[in-house]
Amino acid sequence: xxxxxxxxxxxxxxxxxxxxxxxxxxxxxxxxxxxxxxxxxxxxxxxxxxxxxxxxxxxxxxxxxxxxxxxxxxxxxxxxxxxxxxxxxxxxxxxxxxxxxxxxxxxxxxxxxxxxxxxxxxxxxxxxxxxxxxxxxxxxxxxxxxxxxxxxxxxxxxxxxxxxxxxxxxxxxxxxxxxxxxxxxxxxxxxxxxxxxxxxxxxxxxxxxxxxxxxxxxxxxxxxxxxxxxx
Amino acid sequence: xxxxxxxxxxxxxxxxxxxxxxxxxxxxxxxxxxxxxxxxxxxxxxxxxxxxxxxxxxxxxxxxxxxxxxxxxxxxxxxxxxxxxxxxxxxxxxxxxxxxxxxxxxxxxxxxxxxxxxxxxxxxxxxxxxxxxxxxxxxxxxxxxxxxxxxxxxxxxxxxxxxxxxxxxxxxxxxxxxxxxxxxxxxxxxxxxxxxxxxxxxxxxxxxxxxxxxxxxxxxxxxxxxxxxxx
DNA sequence: TCAAAAGTGTTCTCCCTACACCCATGG
DNA sequence: CCATGGGTGTAGGGAGAACACTTTTGA
Numbered sequence: 001x002x003x004x005x006x007x008x009x010x011x012x013x014x015x016x017x018x019x020x021x022x023x024x025x026x027x028x029x030x031x032x033x034x035x036x037x038x039x040x041x042x043x044x045x046x047x048x049x050x051x052x053x054x055x056x057x058x059x060x061x062x063x064x065x066x067x068x069x070x071x072x073x074x075x076x077x078x079x080x081x082x083x084x085x086x087x088x089x090x091x092x093x094x095x096x097x098x099x100x101x102x103x104x105x106x107x108x109x110x111x112x113x114x115x116x117x118x119x120x121x122x123x124x125x126x127x128x129x130x131x132x133x134x135x136x137x138x139x140x141x142x143x144x145x146x147x148x149x150x151x152x153x154x155x156x157x158x159x160x161x162x163x164x165x166x167x168x169x170x171x172x173x174x175x176x177x178x179x180x181x182x183x184x185x186x187x188x189x190x191x192x193x194x195x196x197x198x199x200x201x202x203x204x205x206x207x208x209x210x211x212x213x214x215x216x217x218x219x220x221x222x223x224x225x226x227x228x229x230x231x
Numbered sequence: 232x233x234x235x236x237x238x239x240x241x242x243x244x245x246x247x248x249x250x251x252x253x254x255x256x257x258x259x260x261x262x263x264x265x266x267x268x269x270x271x272x273x274x275x276x277x278x279x280x281x282x283x284x285x286x287x288x289x290x291x292x293x294x295x296x297x298x299x300x301x302x303x304x305x306x307x308x309x310x311x312x313x314x315x316x317x318x319x320x321x322x323x324x325x326x327x328x329x330x331x332x333x334x335x336x337x338x339x340x341x342x343x344x345x346x347x348x349x350x351x352x353x354x355x356x357x358x359x360x361x362x363x364x365x366x367x368x369x370x371x372x373x374x375x376x377x378x379x380x381x382x383x384x385x386x387x388x389x390x391x392x393x394x395x396x397x398x399x400x401x402x403x404x405x406x407x408x409x410x411x412x413x414x415x416x417x418x419x420x421x422x423x424x425x426x427x428x429x430x431x432x433x434x435x436x437x438x439x440x441x442x443x444x445x446x447x448x449x450x451x452x453x454x455x456x457x458x459x460x461x462x
Numbered sequence: 463t464c465a466a467a468a469g470t471g472t473t474c475t476c477c478c479t480a481c482a483c484c485c486a487t488g489g
Numbered sequence: 490c491c492a493t494g495g496g497t498g499t500a501g502g503g504a505g506a507a508c509a510c511t512t513t514t515g516a
Contacts, residue, residue, distance in 0.1 A: 011286055013244035016327060055242055055325065059316040083314040083329050085290040094286065096247060098314050098327075146381060149459075165495080182497075183479065190477090206494045207486050228380075230461070396468080413470075414505065421504090437467040438513050 014085075014094040018063040019050030019133070020078070021099065021140040022071065024106035025157040027166060029122045030173040031106060032137065034129070035070060036117040041091050042130030046121075048137075050097065063100040071118050076104035077156040081143040082136075089132045101140045103156035123173075145175060149229050152193055155214040161197060163209040164188070175231060191229070192218045245316075245325040249294040250281035250364070251309070252330065252371040253302065255337035256388040258397060260353045261404040262337065263368065265360070266301060267348040272322050273361030277352075279368075281328065294331040302349055307335035308387040312374040313367075320363045332371045334387035354404075376406060380460055383424055386445040392428060394440040395419070406462060422460070423449045 022033035034046040049070040053062045059080060067073050078100050085096045106120065121127070123141070128134065148154055154170055168184045171177075188194060197211040253264035265277040280301040284293045290311060298304050309331050316327045337351065352358070354372070359365065379385055385401050399415045402408075419425060428442040 011283065013246050014284065014286075015244050016247065052242065053245065053316070053327075055245075056318050058318070059314060059327075080314065083290060083311065085284070085329065087287050087289065096284075096290075096329075098316070146377070149380070150377060163495095180478095180480070181495085182481090185496085187478085202487090206488065206492095207496085209495060228461075230459075394468095411506065411508085412468080414507085416469085418505080433514090437465090437515065438469085440468060 012094075014096050015090075016053040017050055017095055017097045018053060018059050018066060019048040019097045019099045019136065020063050020067050021048055021101045021137060022067070022073070022076070023101060023103050023140075023144065023157065024120060025170050025173065026106050026120070028169060028173070029124070030170075031120040031122055032126065033071060033118055033120055034127075036119070037130055038117075045130035046119075046127050047130035047133050048099075049118075053098075059098040060100070063098075063102070067102060073102070073104055076102040077153060078102045079147070079153075082139050084132060084136060086132065097136075099136050099140065101144055103153060105157065105159055107159065148174060149231070152191075152214070152219060152229060158214075161199070161211040161213050163201065163211060165209060167212070171231065177231070179231075191222070191227075193222070243325075245327050246321075247284040248281055248326050248328045249284060249290050249297060250279040250328045250330045250367065251294050251298050252279055252332045252368060253298070253304070253307070254332060254334050254371075254375065254388065255351060256401050256404065257337050257351070259400060259404070260355070261401075262351040262353055263357065264302060264349055264351055265358075267350070268361055269348075276361035277350075277358050278361035278364050279330075280349075284329075290329040291331070294329075294333070298333060304333070304335055307333040308384060309333045310378070310384075313370050315363060315367060317363065328367075330367050330371065332375055334384060336388065336390055338390065379405060380462070383422075383445070383450060383460060389445075392430070392442040392444050394432065394442060396440060398443070402462065408462070410462075422453070422458075424453070 024031040024033060033049075035049050037043055037045050037047055049066050051062070051066045051069075053059065057065070060078060063078055063080075064074075067076065067078070079102075080098060080100050083096060083098045087094055089095065089097075126134075126137065129137065144153075148171075154167070154174065157170060158166060164185050165181075167188065168179055168181065171184075172179060193215055194212040195215045197213055199211045200208045201211060202208050255262040255264060264280075266280050268274055268276050268278055280297050282293070282297045282300075284290060288296070291309060294309055294311075295305075298307065298309070310333075311329060311331050314327060314329045318325055320326065320328075357365075357368065360368065375384075379402075385398075385405065388401060389397060395416050396412075398419065399410055399412065402415075403410060424446055425443040426446045428444055430442045431439045432442060433439050
């Protein structure tokens with residue numbers, strides 16, 4: 001480090017913010033929660049919830065706080081994925097943003113939306129976003145796709161109990177692929193991450209389907225040994 | 232975004248820096264290039280090269296500039312991997328650092344080291360580092376291990392021409408595993424990323440070994456279709 | 463002459479793939 | 490009674506793990 005400059009750092013400090021790309025899953029499509037901006041710049045445009053870093057909080061704490069303030073979500077899984085530093089990405093002054101993605105069970109957020117004009121959008125129907133948020137979204141999705149190979153974070157998007165079909169639709173939506181029904185189930189059950197419950201449901205019609213839940217203990221076991229989810 | 236605060240952002244802005252974890256490979260061990268600090272705080276301790284973000288440069292440009300200034304390296308592969316924001320990570324004032332890792336061919340850097348007291352350290356023999364750089368190094372290594380599954384960035388650490396043995400040792404060093412010689416070669420050749428050259432060398436002793444080079448064209452082909460390197 | 467390094471081949475096993483088949487239900 | 494969706498089984502192919510064999514050289 002060029003330590004002479006450390007104390008007498010003569011350049012103006014940029015503002016530092018965090019943004020939160022919130023993913024959800026409605027049973028068929030991957031969704032993103034957006035907020036409509038009330039003031040300039042980009043008034044009326046949709047954007048990710050976010051805000052400025054306070055003196056005593058980490059980026060993650062900031063992201064969680066903004067999440068709570070703007071969407072009433074609290075316990076979602078949050079992970080920092082990239083910091084965007086283009087000098088002209090904010091027209092007012094220089095703002096760098098530490099971007100996070102959050103995964104949440106979509107049913108939790110139904111309700112307290114109206115105040116902030118928050119709304120879920122399907123990934124294939126996203127409006128043009130404020131600032132460089134279009135770009136940020138693309139990066140977020142590609143990082144989510146990478147991460148899903150190392151941790152079963154997909155489960156954060158599902159309710160506690162879910163059918164094999166729902167799980168498959170989720171992975172298909174995230175990775176934008178199609179799987180063979182039978183083989184997907186076999187592969188998933190191999191990992192020993194799922195607990196087959198005694199309950200079952202009639203999801204849409206026709207036949208009943210078993211319910212599964214995610215087994216956190218098995219996951220912690222697997223983590224120690226190291227493992228990879230392959231798709 | 233809480234836009235009321237955007238203009239009249241009343242909190243002091245933290246200083247923003249970049250740090251560069253520089254990985255190299257000497258044919259046997261994974262190495263990290265460290266710089267000995269000349270002034271307080273942590274005077275005499277080893278740390279990563281890094282410095283403060285200037286008003287008109289991106290984080291990546293800053294990382295490349297610091298790399299050049301402090302180690303004379305220029306064309307290494309650089310990738311941002313995490314931003315560290317703990318409020319007390321710098322004892323002087325609040326500094327957040329956008330951390331990058333750089334991969335470079337170790338032979339390129341031999342030479343212009345002395346001025347800055349730069350030195351290569353083996354991963355299994357790292358001294359206690361300044362600031363939170365011990366922690367940053369652990370994160371850097373784990374991100375490097377993740378990335379190596381999606382892009383063949385390992386080749387950035389090898390000279391233009393290399394033997395299969397060297398390639399294997401590199402992957403073994405990065406992932407800290409052992410591979411079967413025959414199976415590793417078969418797997419690598421399957422990807423079609425390597426060009427077998429007509430030349431060969433006597434690496435250490437005993438028998439001659441074929442030389443290979445990394446085939447960028449095949450890699451770009453593969454990227455379009457999407458692929459995974461599995462180990 | 464022997465050990466080490468490089469190149470090559472072989473076998474076994476397991477898992478992924480691609481289907482096929484059954485069952486239960488609602489229309 | 491038939492289309493649909495859930496559950497399960499199976500044959501084939503391919504890839505990885507383990508290991509054996511050969512060749513060439515330096516000590």
